[in-house]
Structures are given as C-alpha cells and as structure tokens.
Amino acid sequence: MLKYFINKVCGKFIFAPRIMICIPSQVTEVEKKAVIDAATQAGARKVCLIEEPIAAAIGAGIDISKPCGNMVVDIGGGTTDIAVISLGGSVVSTSLKVAGDKFDEYIVKYIKKKHNIMIGERTAEDLKVNIGCVFPKIQDVDMEVRGRDLITGLPKTLRVHSSEMLEALIEPAMMIVDAVHSVLERTPPELAADISDRGIYMTGGGCLIDGLDKLLQEKTGINVMIAQDTVSCVALGTGKALDNFDVLK
Numbered sequence: 001m002l003k004y005f006i007n008k009v010c011g012k013f014i015f016a017p018r019i020m021i022c023i024p025s026q027v028t029e030v031e032k033k034a035v036i037d038a039a040t041q042a043g044a045r046k047v048c049l050i051e052e053p054i055a056a057a058i059g060a061g062i063d064i065s066k067p068c069g070n071m072v073v074d075i076g077g078g079t080t081d082i083a084v085i086s087l088g089g090s091v092v093s094t095s096l097k098v099a100g101d102k103f104d105e106y107i108v109k110y111i112k113k114k115h116n117i118m119i120g121e122r123t124a125e126d127l128k129v130n131i132g133c134v135f136p137k138i139q140d141v142d143m144e145v146r147g148r149d150l151i152t153g154l155p156k157t158l159r160v161h162s163s164e165m166l167e168a169l170i171e172p173a174m175m176i177v178d179a180v181h182s183v184l185e186r187t188p189p190e191l192a193a194d195i196s197d198r199g200i201y202m203t204g205g206g207c208l209i210d211g212l213d214k215l216l217q218e219k220t221g222i223n224v225m226i227a228q229d230t231v232s233c234v235a236l237g238t239g240k241a242l243d244n245f246d247v248l249k
Contacts (some may be wrong), residue, residue, distance in 0.1 A: 075206030135211025
C-alpha cells in the first residue's frame with residue numbers, strides 16, 4: 001500500500017523520495033524501527049519520524065520553536081496523543097488508545113445493553129457525528145437508526161436521543177480528560193503557566209464530537225480551542241515539517 005501511494009504521489013521517480021511519517025508519542029523503539037523498515041522497503045531514500053502532537057501543532061499554525069509551552073490534544077481514529085511542546089520538542093506527553101473508533105464501540109455496546117438491538121459500526125459513527133455529545137445539549141435531538149433485534153433476530157427501527165449518546169460517550173471522554181489532567185500534573189510550573197494563558201489546542205477528527213471542548217474546559221479550568229481544519233492538521237503539519245527537514249533535523 002505504501003509503495004502504491006509513493007508511486008501515485010511521485011510518479012516514476014529517478015531518485016528515491018524522502019518520507020516523513022507520523023507516529024504516536026509513546027511508541028517503542030521496536031515499533032519505530034518497524035515503521036522505518038516498512039517505508040524503506042516501499043522505496044524511501046530517507047525516512048524521518050515525527051510525533052503526531054508536534055505535527056498537529058505545526059499544522060494548527062503554532063510556532064513550536066519558541067520557549068513558551070503549548071499543549072496539544074490530538075484525537076484521531078485509533079489513538080489520542082497529548083503533549084506539552086516547547087522549543088521544538090515535546091516536554092511531557094502521553095498516548096492512549098481511546099479515540100474515534102473507541103467512541104463508536106461504546107455506542108454499539110450502549111445500544112445493545114439498553115435496547116437489545118445490535119447496530120453496525122457505520123450506524124454508530126452516524127449517531128456519533130449527527131447527535132453524539134459529551135456535554136449536555138440545550139435541545140435534545142434524536143435520530144432514527146436501524147438494527148437487529150437480539151431477541152427476535154429481526155430488523156428493527158429505533159429512535160435514539162442525544163441524551164442517550166451523552167450517557168454512552170461520557171466514559172471514554174472522561175478517560176481523555178483524565179489523561180490531559182495527568183499530563184498537566186507532570187508539566188513544569190513555568191510551562192503550565194504558559195498553557196493557562198495560551199489555552200489548550202485540540203486537533204484531529206475525534207475532537208469534533210459536540211461538547212468535548214466544553215467538557216475539557218470545565219474540568220481543567222483552561223481555555224480550549226479547536227484548530228482550523230482539524231481533520232487535516234497532522235497531515236498539513238507533516239508536510240510543513242518535510243519542507244523544513246533540515247531545520248527540524
């Protein structure tokens with residue numbers, strides 16, 4: 001797959017391309033080597049790894065080279081990466097496997113437990129995108145979904161409310177909030193003061209769940225901002241980092 005995408009981007013290249021790959025902040029040396037080997041075998045001349053929160057910060061337009069502290073919470077599909085960045089590197093970071101896909105899992109489990117109806121992952125994602133929330137909404141909205149009744153085995157239509165989505169999603173959302181809290185606890189005091197002034201930046205598609213920024217702001221007491229073009233932040237940041245390859249090296 002990597003080989004196909006490299007060919008699609010570069011065409012029939014004379015020189016093998018340089019490639020920059022994003023990795024979660026807590027990967028092991030063995031996992032890093034596996035990523036480098038895979039890219040090299042796919043045709044890369046030189047492979048450089050960049051941590052996802054740093055790429056997300058660059059993509060969000062934050063100047064990471066300054067000595068002040070910036071906190072980035074990148075919620076993707078498989079992992080959530082939280083990092084405090086200063087002077088071009090991460091000072092304190094953590095990575096947890098609670099993100100967009102885990103939210104879908106919790107919705108499937110909740111509908112199964114409460115209504116005895118089995119829904120698919122795609123339906124769960126539709127629920128998450130359209131009426132999902134982790135902070136009480138002013139107006140309760142609902143959505144009609146189809147699934148399989150586990151008692152009769154027949155298809156059944158069900159109306160799900162956003163208040164139910166709040167019940168289903170609050171647990172994984174609080175895991176992310178607790179992880180942010182633990183990173184803040186380990187942050188040096190001067191950088192923590194900078195974060196308090198500048199706020200927390202959220203990136204990645206997972207942060208678009210309604211009310212996640214409000215929940216984080218309420219629990220930490222720090223202003224939370226959602227970056228522009230959140231879904232593409234990491235990709236854009238990686239591209240900018242590759243343009244400034246020598247500086248980052």
